Amino acid sequence: ELKVEQNPLFLSMQEGKNYTIYCNYSTTSDRLYWYRQDPGKSLESLFVLLSNGAVKQEGRLMASLDTKARLSTLHITAAVHDLSATYFCAVDKPTGNQFYFGTGTSLTVIP
Amino acid sequence: DAGVTQSPTHLIKTRGQHVTLRCSPISGHKSVSWYQQVLGQGPQFIFQYYEKEERGRGNFPDRFSARQFPNYSSELNVNALLLGDSALYLCASTLLATEAFFGQGTRLTVV
Numbered sequence: 001e002l003k004v005e006q007n008p009l010f011l012s013m014q015e016g017k018n019y020t021i022y023c024n025y026s027t028t029s030d031r032l033y034w035y036r037q038d039p040g041k042s043l044e045s046l047f048v049l050l051s052n053g054a055v056k057q058e059g060r061l062m063a064s065l066d067t068k069a070r071l072s073t074l075h076i077t078a079a080v081h082d083l084s085a086t087y088f089c090a091v092d093k094p095t096g097n098q099f100y101f102g103t104g105t106s107l108t109v110i111p
Numbered sequence: 112d113a114g115v116t117q118s119p120t121h122l123i124k125t126r127g128q129h130v131t132l133r134c135s136p137i138s139g140h141k142s143v144s145w146y147q148q149v150l151g152q153g154p155q156f157i158f159q160y161y162e163k164e165e166r167g168r169g170n171f172p173d174r175f176s177a178r179q180f181p182n183y184s185s186e187l188n189v190n191a192l193l194l195g196d197s198a199l200y201l202c203a204s205t206l207l208a209t210e211a212f213f214g215q216g217t218r219l220t221v222v
Contacts, residue, residue, distance in 0.1 A: 001170075004153075033210055033211070035213075041215070042201060042213045042214060042215045042216050043154070043201065043213040045210045045211075045212065048209065048210045088153050088154075090211075093167070097142045097144055097159050097161065097166070097167075097205045097211070098144060098156055098159045098166075098167040098169075099144065099146075099154075099156060099203070099211055100156060101146075101153035101154045101155070102153055103152070103153055104152070104153045
C-alpha cells in the first residue's frame with residue numbers, strides 16, 4: 001500500500017523565520033504535488049513536481065523533489081501570518097490520477 | 112471557466128440512510144476522482160473514473176459506489192450510512208497525468 005508521511009504534523013513559527021516541511025513516500029513515483037487547505041475549505045494546488053530534481057518557487061514557498069530518496073520538501077522563507085494553513089503533499093499512483101495524501105502539516109505563523 | 116462544482120454543499124443524514132453526492136468536472140477534464148476527508152486527516156482516495164470507466168478504487172467498503180456519466184459528471188453513492196461516514200467529500204477533476212483540481216466539497220454529517 002502506498003504510504004505518504006509528512007513531518008512535522010504541527011508547526012508553530014514566528015513571522016520572519018524559515019522552516020522546512022518534509023514529505024516521504026513509499027513507492028516509486030515521479031509526480032508529487034503540494035496543496036494548501038484553509039480551515040473549512042477545499043484544497044488549493046501550490047506546486048506540481050514532475051521529475052527528479054524539480055524545484056519550484058512561488059513567493060515565500062519553495063518545493064523540491066528527490067525521487068531517488070522518495071522525498072519532497074516545502075521550504076518556507078520569512079514566514080508571514082497569511083501562510084497559516086494546513087499543507088498536504090500527495091503522490092500520484094503510477095496508473096495516474098489517484099492521489100495519495102500525506103497526513104498534513106498544520107502551520108501557524110505567530111506575529 | 113467554471114471550476115469543479117459539487118452539490119450539495121452540506122448534508123445531514125440519519126444512520127442507515129443512503130446519500131448521493133454529485134460532481135461536475137472542469138470542462139474538458141475526463142477524469143474524476145473522489146476523496147473522503149475526516150476531520151484532522153488528509154484526504155483518502157475512494158474512486159477514480161475516466162471516460163465512464165472505473166480506473167481505481169481505494170480501501171472503502173462496498174457501501175460506497177460511484178459512476179460517471181457521458182458528460183463526465185459523477186455521482187458518489189453511500190448506502191447504510193454510519194456515524195463514521197461523517198466527513199468532507201471532495202471531488203477532483205484532472206486532465207491526464209496532471210494536478211488535480213478540487214471542488215469545494217460536500218460536508219456530510221451522519222447523526
